[in-house]
Amino acid sequence: MSYAYYPGCSLHSSAKDYDQSIKALCNILGIQLQEIDDWNCCGATAAPSVNPDLALTLVLRNLARAEANHEKLVTACNACYLALRRAKERIDQYPQLKAKMEDNLEAAGLEYQGRVTVQHLLEVVASLEPGVLAKQIKKPLTGLKVACYYGCQLVRPRFYDDPEDPRSLDWLMELTGAQVVPFRHKAKCCAASLATTKDMVAWKMIKDILQDAQQEGAQLIVTICPMCQMNLDAYQDRINARFNLNLELPVVYFTQLLGLAFGLDSRNLGLDKPVVSPRRVLSSFL
Numbered sequence: 001m002s003y004a005y006y007p008g009c010s011l012h013s014s015a016k017d018y019d020q021s022i023k024a025l026c027n028i029l030g031i032q033l034q035e036i037d038d039w040n041c042c043g044a045t046a047a048p049s050v051n052p053d054l055a056l057t058l059v060l061r062n063l064a065r066a067e068a069n070h071e072k073l074v075t076a077c078n079a080c081y082l083a084l085r086r087a088k089e090r091i092d093q094y095p096q097l098k099a100k101m102e103d104n105l106e107a108a109g110l111e112y113q114g115r116v117t118v119q120h121l122l123e124v125v126a127s128l129e130p131g132v133l134a135k136q137i138k139k140p141l142t143g144l145k146v147a148c149y150y151g152c153q154l155v156r157p158r159f160y161d162d163p164e165d166p167r168s169l170d171w172l173m174e175l176t177g178a179q180v181v182p183f184r185h186k187a188k189c190c191a192a193s194l195a196t197t198k199d200m201v202a203w204k205m206i207k208d209i210l211q212d213a214q215q216e217g218a219q220l221i222v223t224i225c226p227m228c229q230m231n232l233d234a235y236q237d238r239i240n241a242r243f244n245l246n247l248e249l250p251v252v253y254f255t256q257l258l259g260l261a262f263g264l265d266s267r268n269l270g271l272d273k274p275v276v277s278p279r280r281v282l283s284s285f286l
Contacts (some may be wrong), residue, residue, distance in 0.1 A: 007075070021270055064112040233250075266286045
């Protein structure tokens with residue numbers, strides 16, 4: 001399987017460990033990733049609020065560059081996934097908008113024909129035959145209690161899995177031998193960029209997610225998005241101080257746990273990068 005790979009800004013900066021574990025995992029699974037040449041920021045949710053047409057052009061530039069060599073594009077960031085899928089859908093639905101965007105792309109020497117499909121990496125991995133994944137498991141994560149956190153942008157508004165009770169990540173973790181705990185906040189928003197603009201609002205939202213996982217007995221949270229990982233991981237000290245709590249819950253990527261179960265060296269998975277270290281919780285599997 002060959003995909004155009006759109007890492008997005010985070011996976012080349014604050015989430016390099018995610019990128020590292022993705023490449024290690026995909027190598028084992030035979031998923032070929034070719035990073036899109038000269039890709040640009042997807043604009044996330046900020047760009048559309050400033051200039052919708054420019055924001056759409058930014059996303060379509062990535063899609064146009066991807067489909068020059070591939071029919072399938074994969075990304076591992078929820079915000080990037082939503083931006084890419086939303087742009088593709090809008091162009092498919094509104095011919096007048098498509099004509100306007102074609103003029104913008106022509107100025108950059110590009111053409112978008114709409115052939116490329118967009119998937120999140122979770123979607124790609126979870127679509128593999130169970131036997132293909134099971135035969136790679138060398139170190140079952142037996143006894144590890146995990147809370148599966150999807151965030152809000154992959155499953156909403158309607159692109160993939162169930163928007164209220166998604167199950168694909170749960171299924172993957174169960175396949176590794178881990179115990180998936182009930183988790184009401186699995187598809188709630190992590191507060192995203194509110195952490196930098198309205199920190200008290202964000203800390204309350206993050207606190208509720210972490211406390212739910214902790215109260216259900218989770219030893220760690222596994223997620224699929226770099227923004228979600230950063231918010232849930234990096235602000236625990238501030239939340240503890242503000243709300244008089246003692247949260248210390250590691251937050252890791254699904255590719256890192258799958259990699260461990262597949263027998264990969266933790267040093268090749270970036271497991272030394274989280275603020276709240278997962279090493280004590282994962283010591284039996286390292």
